[in-house]
Amino acid sequence: MKLIDLSSVERVCSIGGGPIGAGWAAFFLSKGLSVKAYLHSEREEDSFRSMIDTAWISLEKLTDLVNVNLDLIQVSTDLDDAVQDADFIQESAPEILSLKQDLYNHLGKIVRSDVVICSSTSGLTMSEIQAHCQTAERTVVAHPFNPPYLLPLVEIVGGKKTNPEAVDWAKNFYERIGKVPLVMNKEIPGFIATRLQEALWREALHMVVNEEATPEQIDKALINGPGPRLAIQGQCLAFHVACGEGGMATNLDQFGPALKLPWTRLHAPKLTKKLRDSMVLGCNDMTKDQDFQSLALERDRKIVEILKVQKTNAS
Numbered sequence: 001m002k003l004i005d006l007s008s009v010e011r012v013c014s015i016g017g018g019p020i021g022a023g024w025a026a027f028f029l030s031k032g033l034s035v036k037a038y039l040h041s042e043r044e045e046d047s048f049r050s051m052i053d054t055a056w057i058s059l060e061k062l063t064d065l066v067n068v069n070l071d072l073i074q075v076s077t078d079l080d081d082a083v084q085d086a087d088f089i090q091e092s093a094p095e096i097l098s099l100k101q102d103l104y105n106h107l108g109k110i111v112r113s114d115v116v117i118c119s120s121t122s123g124l125t126m127s128e129i130q131a132h133c134q135t136a137e138r139t140v141v142a143h144p145f146n147p148p149y150l151l152p153l154v155e156i157v158g159g160k161k162t163n164p165e166a167v168d169w170a171k172n173f174y175e176r177i178g179k180v181p182l183v184m185n186k187e188i189p190g191f192i193a194t195r196l197q198e199a200l201w202r203e204a205l206h207m208v209v210n211e212e213a214t215p216e217q218i219d220k221a222l223i224n225g226p227g228p229r230l231a232i233q234g235q236c237l238a239f240h241v242a243c244g245e246g247g248m249a250t251n252l253d254q255f256g257p258a259l260k261l262p263w264t265r266l267h268a269p270k271l272t273k274k275l276r277d278s279m280v281l282g283c284n285d286m287t288k289d290q291d292f293q294s295l296a297l298e299r300d301r302k303i304v305e306i307l308k309v310q311k312t313n314a315s
């Protein structure tokens with residue numbers, strides 16, 4: 001298969017006007033790429049532009065944006081027009097399998113054959129999404145973490161019909177624009193990071209429904225306990241280092257037997273009205289009257305600082 005040379009990629013199409021499509025659009029632009037965004041409806045343009053403005057506040061702190069202009073983002077509600085000159089496509093359409101299958105069926109016919117099409121899907125497999133696509137060999141999952149303009153991780157995996165060259169191409173592309181691509185060994189539900197997040201979430205829900213902890217207590221524990229350490233050392237390395245010279249061997253040999261109970265009681269809690277209401281009330285209590293825009297800005301401001309520390313740590 002013949003794919004466009006990485007150094008020739010200049011124009012990118014970001015499909016979707018939600019937080020992920022807008023986040024990607026801002027990120028690509030910050031890397032000097034010219035961006036055309038596909039919005040499903042003209043009514044989305046104001047919220048799309050406002051999300052780009054929010055992203056830009058953080059991107060300006062992380063990247064040298066000389067010669068990069070926000071006005072360079074073009075918007076189209078005509079899919080054929082949006083993808084016409086694109087050298088790369090990032091699809092962030094709604095998480096509905098039949099919708100994505102139809103979309104890839106269409107994209108497969110209209111997108112230049114040397115162009116890789118990546119999906120931001122957070123839960124579907126590419127084998128499912130590419131089912132009706134005639135040119136499925138260049139379709140790849142590239143799952144970002146929210147907000148995609150800040151968090152470096154992109155989980156990458158192909159489907160049954162994907163050519164491994166397209167997976168390699170995607171990995172090299174994201175690396176080139178400053179992301180941290182993680183190529184997965186196989187398609188698994190929830191990929192790696194979301195699956196870990198789900199395990200944490202499941203335990204949090206258990207504690208809330210059993211009135212063992214409030215959402216505020218859970219978040220206080222995470223932010224002041226494992227949170228800062230996780231930004232520097234992942235779960236495996238942190239436990240290895242925590243056990244001194246014996247490392248992970250000591251950890252598992254010494255503490256393993258005691259972990260049987262916590263490891264085996266992890267079943268999904270039932271989403272009852274009580275659980276729903278306790279979680280919603282607890283989160284509203286925590287945020288008081290702060291609006292979502294200021295909560296997102298505070299989150300981004302602090303993530304920017306963490307990313308700067310991580311870069312120092314890596315060098």
Ligand SMILES: NC(=O)c1ccc[n+]([C@@H]2O[C@H](COP(=O)([O-])OP(=O)(O)OC[C@H]3O[C@@H](n4cnc5c(N)ncnc54)[C@H](O)[C@@H]3O)[C@@H](O)[C@H]2O)c1
Pocket residue numbers: 015016017018019020021038039040041044091092093094095099103120121122123143144145146
């Ligand atoms: N929200 C998250 O935290 C998150 C994180 C990582 C990945 N993702 C994935 O990214 C994708 C987009 O997520 P989102 O939260 O931005 O979604 P969203 O539902 O908010 O937005 C999707 C956008 O898709 C467009 N759209 C609607 N119908 C369409 C159609 N028929 N064809 C093409 N485009 C259409 C619209 O412009 C809409 O704004 C999903 O696959 C989701 O699973 C989401």
